[in-house]
Amino acid sequence: MYRLAFIGFGNVGRALALLLMRKEQELRDRYGIRFLATGIYTARHGWAINPQGIDLAQAVECVQNGDRLDALCDPAYREKVVNSFDFIRACPADVLFENTPVNHVNGEPAVTHVRLALQHHMHALTANKGAVVYGYQELKRLAEQQGRSFFFESTVMDGAPIFSLFREALPAANLRAFRGILNSTTNLILTRMEEQGETFEQAVRYAQQIGIAETDPSADVDGWDAAIKVAALVTVLMGYPLRPQEVEREGIRGITPDKIAEAQAEGKRWKLLCQAERNGSGVIARVMPQKVGPETPFYTVRGTTSIVEFQTDVLGDLSIIETDPGPQTTAYGLLSDFVNAVTRA
Amino acid sequence: MYRLAFIGFGNVGRALALLLMRKEQELRDRYGIRFLATGIYTARHGWAINPQGIDLAQAVECVQNGDRLDALCDPAYREKVVNSFDFIRACPADVLFENTPVNHVNGEPAVTHVRLALQHHMHALTANKGAVVYGYQELKRLAEQQGRSFFFESTVMDGAPIFSLFREALPAANLRAFRGILNSTTNLILTRMEEQGETFEQAVRYAQQIGIAETDPSADVDGWDAAIKVAALVTVLMGYPLRPQEVEREGIRGITPDKIAEAQAEGKRWKLLCQAERNGSGVIARVMPQKVGPETPFYTVRGTTSIVEFQTDVLGDLSIIETDPGPQTTAYGLLSDFVNAVTRA
Numbered sequence: 001m002y003r004l005a006f007i008g009f010g011n012v013g014r015a016l017a018l019l020l021m022r023k024e025q026e027l028r029d030r031y032g033i034r035f036l037a038t039g040i041y042t043a044r045h046g047w048a049i050n051p052q053g054i055d056l057a058q059a060v061e062c063v064q065n066g067d068r069l070d071a072l073c074d075p076a077y078r079e080k081v082v083n084s085f086d087f088i089r090a091c092p093a094d095v096l097f098e099n100t101p102v103n104h105v106n107g108e109p110a111v112t113h114v115r116l117a118l119q120h121h122m123h124a125l126t127a128n129k130g131a132v133v134y135g136y137q138e139l140k141r142l143a144e145q146q147g148r149s150f151f152f153e154s155t156v157m158d159g160a161p162i163f164s165l166f167r168e169a170l171p172a173a174n175l176r177a178f179r180g181i182l183n184s185t186t187n188l189i190l191t192r193m194e195e196q197g198e199t200f201e202q203a204v205r206y207a208q209q210i211g212i213a214e215t216d217p218s219a220d221v222d223g224w225d226a227a228i229k230v231a232a233l234v235t236v237l238m239g240y241p242l243r244p245q246e247v248e249r250e251g252i253r254g255i256t257p258d259k260i261a262e263a264q265a266e267g268k269r270w271k272l273l274c275q276a277e278r279n280g281s282g283v284i285a286r287v288m289p290q291k292v293g294p295e296t297p298f299y300t301v302r303g304t305t306s307i308v309e310f311q312t313d314v315l316g317d318l319s320i321i322e323t324d325p326g327p328q329t330t331a332y333g334l335l336s337d338f339v340n341a342v343t344r345a
Numbered sequence: 346m347y348r349l350a351f352i353g354f355g356n357v358g359r360a361l362a363l364l365l366m367r368k369e370q371e372l373r374d375r376y377g378i379r380f381l382a383t384g385i386y387t388a389r390h391g392w393a394i395n396p397q398g399i400d401l402a403q404a405v406e407c408v409q410n411g412d413r414l415d416a417l418c419d420p421a422y423r424e425k426v427v428n429s430f431d432f433i434r435a436c437p438a439d440v441l442f443e444n445t446p447v448n449h450v451n452g453e454p455a456v457t458h459v460r461l462a463l464q465h466h467m468h469a470l471t472a473n474k475g476a477v478v479y480g481y482q483e484l485k486r487l488a489e490q491q492g493r494s495f496f497f498e499s500t501v502m503d504g505a506p507i508f509s510l511f512r513e514a515l516p517a518a519n520l521r522a523f524r525g526i527l528n529s530t531t532n533l534i535l536t537r538m539e540e541q542g543e544t545f546e547q548a549v550r551y552a553q554q555i556g557i558a559e560t561d562p563s564a565d566v567d568g569w570d571a572a573i574k575v576a577a578l579v580t581v582l583m584g585y586p587l588r589p590q591e592v593e594r595e596g597i598r599g600i601t602p603d604k605i606a607e608a609q610a611e612g613k614r615w616k617l618l619c620q621a622e623r624n625g626s627g628v629i630a631r632v633m634p635q636k637v638g639p640e641t642p643f644y645t646v647r648g649t650t651s652i653v654e655f656q657t658d659v660l661g662d663l664s665i666i667e668t669d670p671g672p673q674t675t676a677y678g679l680l681s682d683f684v685n686a687v688t689r690a
Contacts, residue, residue, distance in 0.1 A: 019659070023517050030517065159660050161514035168513035169506035171684035172368050172375065173677075297645045297666055309666075314364070314677040315504050321642055321654075321664035332518075332659040339516035 002342055003051075005039035005091045005122070007084055007113055008099030009063050012127055012154075013040075015331035016097060017056040023335065031343055039091035040069055041084050043100075048073035049081070051092045084109060088116040095341065097334055098126035104224055104244065107134030114150060118142045123341040127154035127330050132232040137241060149341035154333030156182060156229045157306050158325035164340060165320070166237050173312040175237045177277035180308035181301050182229045184325065185213045185220035186252050186272040191302045193260050194269060200255065212304060222251035223272065223287040230274045230285050233308075238276070240283045248286035255289055268293045271301070277311075297321065347687055348396075350384035350436045350467070352429055352458055353444030354408050357472055357499075358385075360676035361442060362401040368680065376688055384436035385414055386429050388445075393418035394426070394436045429454060433461040440686065442679055443471035449569055449589065452479030459495060463487045468686040472499035472675050477577045482586060494686035499678030501527060501574045502651050503670035509685060510665070511582050518657045520582045522622035525653035526646050527574045529670065530558045530565035531597050531617040536647045538605050539614060545600065557649060567596035568617065568632040575619045575630050578653075583621070585628045593631035600634055613638045616646070622656075642666065 004020075006013050020027075020035065027033040037054045041047040046068035048054055054072050062069055080090040088096065096117035100110050107130030114131045117124040118139065126132075131139065132152050143150035156162050166173065181187050185207055192203035204221065207213035219225050227247040234242040255270050263270050268291040276285035292298040297319055301307045309319040322329070349365075351358050365372075365380065372378040382399045386392040391413035393399055399417050407414055425435045433441065441462035445455050452475030459476045462469040463484065471477075476484065477497050488495035501507050511518065526532050530552055537548035549566065552558035564570050572592040579587040600615050608615050613636040621630035637643040642664055646652045654664040667674070 026517055160663055161510060164514040165506060165510070168685075169509040169681070171681050171688070172371055173681075294639055294645055295647070297642045300639055300642045300645055302640070305661075314680075315674050316650075316667060316669040316671075318505055318668070319664075319666035321662075321666070322660065323662035323664075325661055329660050335659070336514070336516050336518075340513075343516070 002033065002035045002095055003038040003093045004035050004095050004097065005041075005088070005093035006037070006097045006099070007041045007087065009040050009042045009045065009059070010099065011327040012330045012334075013097065013099045014060045014063065015327040016099075016334050017060050019328065019331045019335055021056055027339070031339060033339065033342060038093050039087060040072075041081075041087040042069065046070045047081060047087055049077040049087070049091050050074040084113060085116060088113060088120060088122075093122055095338060096122045096124050097338075098124065098128055098131065099334075100128055102128055102228070103130045104219065104228060107131055111135040111139070114139050115142065118146050118148055118150065121146055121148060123149045123151070123338075125149070125151050125334055125337040125341065127152070127334060129155040129228045129232050133228055133235060133244060136235050149337070149344065151337035151341055152232075153337050154330045155232055157308060157320070157322050159329035159332035159336065160306075160320055160322035160325075161336070162233070162308065162320065163236060164336065168340075170312070170314075173314045175310060175312055177311040178233060178237075178275070178308055179298075180274045181271050181298060181306050182274045182308065183220055183223070183226040183272055184304035184306060185217065186223075186226070187301065187305070188212055188303050189221070190252060190255065190260075190270050190272070193255070193257060194264065197257070199257055200253065221253055223249045226272060226274050226287040230276055230287060234276050234283050234285055238278065238283055242283060242285060246285070248284075248288070250288045252289050263291045266291070266293075269299055271298050273298070347378065347380045347440055348383040348438045349380050349440050349442065350386075350433070350438035351382070351442045351444070352386045352432065354385050354387045354390065354404070355444065356672040357675045357679075358442065358444045359405045359408065360672040361444075361679050362405050364673065364676045364680055366401055372684070376684060378684065378687060383438050384432065385417075386426075386432040387414065391415045392426060392432055394422040394432070395419040396437050429458060430461060433458060433465060438467055440683060441467045441469050442683075443469060443473055443476065444679075445473055447473055447573070448475045449564065449573060452476055456480040456484070459484050460487065463491050463493055463495065466491060466493060468494045468496070468683075470494070470679055470682040470686065471497050472679060473497070474500040474573045474577050478573055478580060478589060481580050494682070494689065496682035496686055497577075498682050499675045500577055502653060502665070502667050504674035504677035504681065505651075505665055505667035505670075506681070507578070507653065507665065508581060509681065515657070515659075518659045520655060520657055522656040523578060523582075523620070523653055524643075525619045526616050526643060526651050527619045527653065528565055528568070528571040528617055529649035529651060530562065531568075531571070532646065532650070533557055533648050534566070535597065535600065535605075535615050535617070538600070538602060539609065542602070544602055545598065566598055568594045571617060571619050571632040575621055575632060579621050579628050579630055583623065583628055587628060587630060591630070593629075593633070595633045597634050608636045611636070611638075614644055616643050618643070
């Protein structure tokens, strides 16, 4: 019986709870995995710890109704927790699902959450890129020392298998270079400008209306989200610690309707391409708008769909395309991390 | 120290030997895997068994020069082997790489080779689709009983991770449907007809000249190779035993230059699409030429490149594209099977 703790119970955290409920019997039948939620910590809806188990359906409903989780807490734990760090120390759990918002500057508090979880002998599973980019080397070493897993499949391309692909399905392969479209918001904006003839501002507004873009869209449109994903891939898959600030970066604010039309006249489309390649003992990485034609699969990657193309020393280019991701697919990445962590252990 | 036996030492077998030599140190350093070739059996170049080890470089050179392998054989084994079955019984080995030509009718002798290898406590790794389509249920059960692996990553899309993806990187995912372009020869023929304006016959001749199509191209152009791959995917990934004969099948002989031009006028391209989907308790599968437009990644899959798009219960559509496969990439699929087999055991 694995005891599960959750930090962050927003769209992804709740989608994970629902997915765990949907897959409960399958996990038991196929993998012999049983689980019990013992703790949930949120920034705005309080928290609960209960070693006897928290009803996930009730917790999801509670948060969706705007209520606080406190009523689900075992009274014995009421006084023990002031912040998320206390929560990890106090919660009797074997697995921590960390789903706090990404901090692009230093990865906190996710790095500390993962560190604390590993120190308390939990598997630390996160959808938070900050923890990977700012903590990978240390946290991976700590996980090995503790005999636990630090997994983060959902940090790049949601639930599509990227890190587990290289960890398990591509043994003895060395990554030389990759290219990708890794930021859904900018790709949706570019697609709207092309297909609906919208201006950049109109397309941003549309992306905000459907909940894809943030109120301040700069992390996406200036290429920061893409750069942090590039840094995560380079750090983990190329074994070369790279900070997002070291990724050469240009966003899509300069892509005008005129430029879109010009590309269309050439039979091409603008894409915010992510690229990295080994260069001697280093790695050169960049995020930059580029025109692509129908000779590459990048051309067909529309809207929120994403793609990555890997160049290795053992195969021709290998591309992965994930269509229409959402909180459910991010949640699946976390579920797959959970299964992989406990079946390897 | 893993002792390796090879049946079949053609383009793929030799590419595997060269890849093993290239990766020897990496396998030792990253996985602690050491190996020694102890047997090679060929249809036209004789065979050799030597418990002290066969020099793979020498064996490759020998076969490439058109010589027989007999000189590399330990004299103590000379009289023990009349056929490939004797070879498996006699060869002291932990792993068999089975690379005989595909038999579309009953999968032999590959099925028997795999069965014998497992009975003799070897991991059985094959690039032969016949063994999967005609033996999967039995051979998988036998492998489990023997505590050995029966792996066949190279049977569909060469070295691209397909079976290992579902086995390891996509836990608790259920495959509902898939679509793909899985036969390189027909895709190359269609691409030549589109881009070079060749007739079907000219394109077939080109594919034969560069060594992609067989002298009798019917297994490819009539869709049999695609159908057997569909049957393998359905059998393994959907858990539904399907014979190639049960796949509704239409090849590309009916695709005329006129039809190509007509599709181009619509902004589309003809592709030999493979499809399967669950239908109640069964599976409906077909191979059929279809027109695809630039809204799908199939449109950009040109020449010998291949693609498969998976529809599961946990992700949006997930596509894998493998560019420019060849004997080296098929060899990598076998190498990855080897690493996965011995690191799981």
